[in-house]
Amino acid sequence: MTAAGAAAHPAPPLGGLLRRLHRSLELKTVVYVAVLATVLVFVLLPVLLLVAFSFSVGSPAEPIRIGLDGWRHAVENPTVFGSILNTVKLLVCIHAISFPIAIGIAWVLARTDLPGRNGFEFMFWISFFMPTLAILLGWIMCLDPEYGVLNKVVDLLPFVDGAPFNIYSFWGIVWAHLACHAITVKVMLLTPTFRNIDSSLEEASEVCGASRLATLRRIVVPATMPALIAILLLAMIRAMQSFEIELVLGPPFNFYVYSTQVYSLVGQEPPDFAAASALATMGLMVIAPLIGLQRWISFRRSYATVSGKMKTQPVRLGRWRTPMTILMTVIVLTLTALPVGFLLLASMMKLFGFFDIAEPWTFDHWRTVFTDEAFRQSIGNTLTLAGGASLFAVVLLSLVAYFTVRSKFRGRAVLDFVSWMPSAVPGILFGLGLLYVFLEIPVFRPLYGTMWLMILAVVVSHMTFGTQILKSNLLQLSQDLEEASTVAGASWLHTFTRVILPIIVPAVLLVGTTSFITAARDVASVALVATAGTKTLSLLQLDYMVNGRYGAAAVISFVVIVMSTGLALLARVLGLRIGIRH
Amino acid sequence: MFHRFVGSLRAIALIAAFAVGVSAALFAPAWAADDWNTVVANARKEGVVVVHGAPGKGYNTILVGAFQKAYPDIKVQYSGAAGSVEVPKVLRERQAGIYNWDVWVSGPTNALGTLKDAGFFQPLRPLLRPENTADDQWIGGFAAGWMDKDQAVFYAFDGTNQNPVKINWDVIKKDQFTSLADLAKPEFAGKIVMHDPRLTGTGNGTSQTLLHNVGEETLKAIWRNNVVYTINGHQIAEWAVRGRYPIALGLEPNELKDFQSQGVGKNVMPVPDSFYKEQQISVGFGAVGFVDRAPHPNAAAVYINWLLSAEAQKLWVNLPRGTRRAGIISPYSDMNPRAGVSYFLGQKEALTSERTGLIRLAKETIDGAAPRSSRESK
Numbered sequence: 001m002t003a004a005g006a007a008a009h010p011a012p013p014l015g016g017l018l019r020r021l022h023r024s025l026e027l028k029t030v031v032y033v034a035v036l037a038t039v040l041v042f043v044l045l046p047v048l049l050l051v052a053f054s055f056s057v058g059s060p061a062e063p064i065r066i067g068l069d070g071w072r073h074a075v076e077n078p079t080v081f082g083s084i085l086n087t088v089k090l091l092v093c094i095h096a097i098s099f100p101i102a103i104g105i106a107w108v109l110a111r112t113d114l115p116g117r118n119g120f121e122f123m124f125w126i127s128f129f130m131p132t133l134a135i136l137l138g139w140i141m142c143l144d145p146e147y148g149v150l151n152k153v154v155d156l157l158p159f160v161d162g163a164p165f166n167i168y169s170f171w172g173i174v175w176a177h178l179a180c181h182a183i184t185v186k187v188m189l190l191t192p193t194f195r196n197i198d199s200s201l202e203e204a205s206e207v208c209g210a211s212r213l214a215t216l217r218r219i220v221v222p223a224t225m226p227a228l229i230a231i232l233l234l235a236m237i238r239a240m241q242s243f244e245i246e247l248v249l250g251p252p253f254n255f256y257v258y259s260t261q262v263y264s265l266v267g268q269e270p271p272d273f274a275a276a277s278a279l280a281t282m283g284l285m286v287i288a289p290l291i292g293l294q295r296w297i298s299f300r301r302s303y304a305t306v307s308g309k310m311k312t313q314p315v316r317l318g319r320w321r322t323p324m325t326i327l328m329t330v331i332v333l334t335l336t337a338l339p340v341g342f343l344l345l346a347s348m349m350k351l352f353g354f355f356d357i358a359e360p361w362t363f364d365h366w367r368t369v370f371t372d373e374a375f376r377q378s379i380g381n382t383l384t385l386a387g388g389a390s391l392f393a394v395v396l397l398s399l400v401a402y403f404t405v406r407s408k409f410r411g412r413a414v415l416d417f418v419s420w421m422p423s424a425v426p427g428i429l430f431g432l433g434l435l436y437v438f439l440e441i442p443v444f445r446p447l448y449g450t451m452w453l454m455i456l457a458v459v460v461s462h463m464t465f466g467t468q469i470l471k472s473n474l475l476q477l478s479q480d481l482e483e484a485s486t487v488a489g490a491s492w493l494h495t496f497t498r499v500i501l502p503i504i505v506p507a508v509l510l511v512g513t514t515s516f517i518t519a520a521r522d523v524a525s526v527a528l529v530a531t532a533g534t535k536t537l538s539l540l541q542l543d544y545m546v547n548g549r550y551g552a553a554a555v556i557s558f559v560v561i562v563m564s565t566g567l568a569l570l571a572r573v574l575g576l577r578i579g580i581r582h
Numbered sequence: 583m584f585h586r587f588v589g590s591l592r593a594i595a596l597i598a599a600f601a602v603g604v605s606a607a608l609f610a611p612a613w614a615a616d617d618w619n620t621v622v623a624n625a626r627k628e629g630v631v632v633v634h635g636a637p638g639k640g641y642n643t644i645l646v647g648a649f650q651k652a653y654p655d656i657k658v659q660y661s662g663a664a665g666s667v668e669v670p671k672v673l674r675e676r677q678a679g680i681y682n683w684d685v686w687v688s689g690p691t692n693a694l695g696t697l698k699d700a701g702f703f704q705p706l707r708p709l710l711r712p713e714n715t716a717d718d719q720w721i722g723g724f725a726a727g728w729m730d731k732d733q734a735v736f737y738a739f740d741g742t743n744q745n746p747v748k749i750n751w752d753v754i755k756k757d758q759f760t761s762l763a764d765l766a767k768p769e770f771a772g773k774i775v776m777h778d779p780r781l782t783g784t785g786n787g788t789s790q791t792l793l794h795n796v797g798e799e800t801l802k803a804i805w806r807n808n809v810v811y812t813i814n815g816h817q818i819a820e821w822a823v824r825g826r827y828p829i830a831l832g833l834e835p836n837e838l839k840d841f842q843s844q845g846v847g848k849n850v851m852p853v854p855d856s857f858y859k860e861q862q863i864s865v866g867f868g869a870v871g872f873v874d875r876a877p878h879p880n881a882a883a884v885y886i887n888w889l890l891s892a893e894a895q896k897l898w899v900n901l902p903r904g905t906r907r908a909g910i911i912s913p914y915s916d917m918n919p920r921a922g923v924s925y926f927l928g929q930k931e932a933l934t935s936e937r938t939g940l941i942r943l944a945k946e947t948i949d950g951a952a953p954r955s956s957r958e959s960k
Contacts, residue, residue: 077949078949146824146826147824247813247814251811264780264781267666267813268781268783270665270695351840357845435670445678449682527663528670535661539663543637543662
């Protein structure tokens with residue numbers, strides 16, 4: 001039922017309305033308390049434990065003793081401050097380039113009559129499913145200064161002397177981030193947000209004589225400011241925590257960043273959790289004010305653009321239709337077809353990137369994976385984990401976002417703040433905090449080693465991303481929709497499930513799909529709570545990679561992409577049926 | 583009277599001895615029984631052995647597949663997760679009173695550095711069968727394989743010739759490189775890649791071998807010689823094979839094998855033995871411990887004895903690795919310790935302080951050096 005439908009119900013007598021209001025308030029309060037408790041126990045507590053680890057002395061075998069050794073190790077390392085500076089430089093460059101590009105792409109996809117725009121948007125989802133390392137290896141094959149295919153081709157040109165590109169450089173790392181997920185993630189998040197803008201705002205702007213660019217700059221961007229700020233912050237935090245690219249491309253020119261420092265501390269044997277936690281706490285201290293700033297901007301005034309009278313009329317591209325279609329095709333192919341090609345090459349080459357060996361092609365990696373008993377078990381485990389995590393994430397994160405944005409409960413700001421925490425600390429350290437919670441609180445102990453705790457771990461690790469997507473969409477909804485539903489006698493639950501959720505269904509499905517891919521692909525969140533019997537595809541892939549079997553790992557990536565694409569297709573079909581049509 | 587008293591004492595002593603014997607028989611760990619058939623029968627009843635081992639299919643094939651083939655009634659629950667993930671997890675499990683693990687197969691760093699001190703292991707010797715403890719069955723005798731100082735809980739069966747310095751001889755001419763000290767020469771600056779010596783593991787072990795051969799000052803000069811440090815073993819192998827960094831320190835044989843089996847990098851080879859005064863025997867992931875309060879002690883006894891047997895060690899050398907088990911030769915000749923070369927087992931607990939000291943020294947030397955941003959070419 002839509003808002004208009006809800007509003008069409010006859011109003012009940014006043015006494016009945018009060019009784020219903022009372023009942024719904026009670027239910028709403030109970031649900032809020034349950035959600036807040038879940039988030040505090042499974043998110044805030046592990047983060048507090050992380051801070052405690054930074055002050056602990058001794059091995060993980062011993063009870064926590066207070067000391068400053070961890071902080072001393074972290075601060076005394078002469079490369080730490082250089083690494084932080086490198087991180088800042090990198091973040092500024094990546095986002096200064098990717099953010100305007102993503103805004104432009106998302107606007108074209110969401111607001112114009114570009115042919116095949118839904119298909120293009122879907123291709124960005126597929127790009128999001130691509131594993132970073134596989135894309136990276138592919139780009140190394142193209143841009144290595146000595147054997148890169150693209151360098152060799154360009155070198156054939158008469159006016160070019162030597163290899164023009166070097167992926168083992170600062171700008172090589174920036175390019176790798178752009179080609180991996182820096183643009184994709186932003187487009188995925190911005191497109192649903194832009195779609196929720198009332199087109200009468202744009203029409204008014206154009207009637208007043210503003211150009212398309214001016215309308216984008218002065219109407220679209222300000223109207224979606226909370227989403228833009230949240231997405232920028234989210235992307236920055238993600239880039240801060242990502243380490244695969246820097247780990248592979250950084251060593252030849254001695255380039256280290258914050259995340260590689262944390263990774264080194266955690267990866268060594270025995271791991272230095274105290275120093276790693278100290279670094280993570282420093283990161284939290286930097287991110288915390290930014291989260292506060294984001295909240296202040298989001299809630300200082302209303303950004304509602306979706307009301308009962310909302311109208312969506314696509315902007316006509318006119319003579320820009322063909323060039324824009326070509327440009328979008330090139331971008332989408334670079335971000336999807338090329339990586340899929342790299343992945344297929346990796347899965348079918350005896351040695352990735354070595355074309356000059358006697359018989360470079362093989363199906364051995366596929367045979368290895370498909371005949372591995374562990375693969376069959378992992379598929380079952382992954383489907384259970386990813387399916388469970390998607391469903392649980394949709395329910396929990398929708399409620400977190402709803403209570404943060406639409407309720408007046410005390411503590412909703414805490415809920416909002418805490419929902420950022422899982423992304424603000426390195427995954428493996430957050431996983432360690434979760435492990436402590438699971439083992440130290442007796443009520444959870446019987447669940448240890450079961451799929452339930454893995455599902456919880458995945459949902460919590462995906463909380464920031466999912467909540468921010470939903471929050472951005474909810475901020476755009478006008479209060480009049482809920483008020484109309486309540487006045488018409490609908491309960492809170494009815495309003496939530498029949499009015500709010502259908503409007504934000506594309507965002508809800510996006511959250512479900514991205515939770516699925518997180519569960520299928522993420523290692524950090526599940527590594528510490530998985531057991532031999534609950535191994536997932538991501539952990540199997542890690543086994544292959546650690547043993548240098550990159551071909552088999554590429555096959556697993558491919559399987560995960562196929563599974564995720566199938567789910568994404570299903571989600572979009574469902575979304576078109578369930579969701580409201582603009 | 584006195585005789586009666588003595589007789590009574592004897593009777594009491596006999597009864598006491600009988601009682602002790604019966605209690606010992608009743609309450610002693612089943613795996614300590616002399617009757618191996620009983621141990622195996624009990625292991626079959628337990629039906630499961632929970633093993634932590636090394637990551638990857640190669641290890642999985644032996645540590646799971648081959649054992650399963652030998653003892654189909656005992657199912658192996660296996661985890662090959664990295665020690666940095668698994669160690670904090672198992673220690674936290676034990677603090678919560680959860681005892682899941684039976685057998686721990688790994689390198690010595692975490693096992694001796696963290697787990698042993700936490701009481702994670704119980705004595706290994708009582709459950710070993712005589713044919714696995716005979717001195718003539720092991721290179722250097724059985725006792726040489728103990729990694730812990732007390733020779734009680736953690737035993738290395740792997741014995742691989744480390745050969746940490748490998749060179750792409752297609753790029754570097756043999757007369758250019760004639761001793762390990764040449765690694766510090768300016769002409770090789772920017773041509774060396776090394777497994778990161780600032781962390782535990784291969785890079786640390788490589789530094790230890792170099793220290794024993796060239797001394798501290800030359801080692802520091804090598805570290806400062808514009809070396810590229812990484813923890814990605816596959817990347818080291820690929821760079822050496824392609825000649826991007828023709829000198830590779832800490833290049834793992836299994837990483838190189840992937841390339842050489844396809845006909846590339848055939849001339850990436852270790853420097854001659856004559857370059858070394860002393861070589862190191864590396865244990866890799868090949869050492870084993872019996873976990874304290876193992877839930878399946880009989881199955882653990884069967885598993886550990888099988889792992890140390892000649893039958894299992896014949897499979898182990900195909901990883902490719904070497905073994906300390908006498909008479910078993912790795913098909914990868916570089917892996918086998920050679921006659922006439924002096925060796926040391928660098929991962930023994932007795933040498934822990936040397937290895938830790940090297941990590942500290944590497945951090946001071948490398949991180950304290952001026953940034954080399956000039957190396958960023960384009």
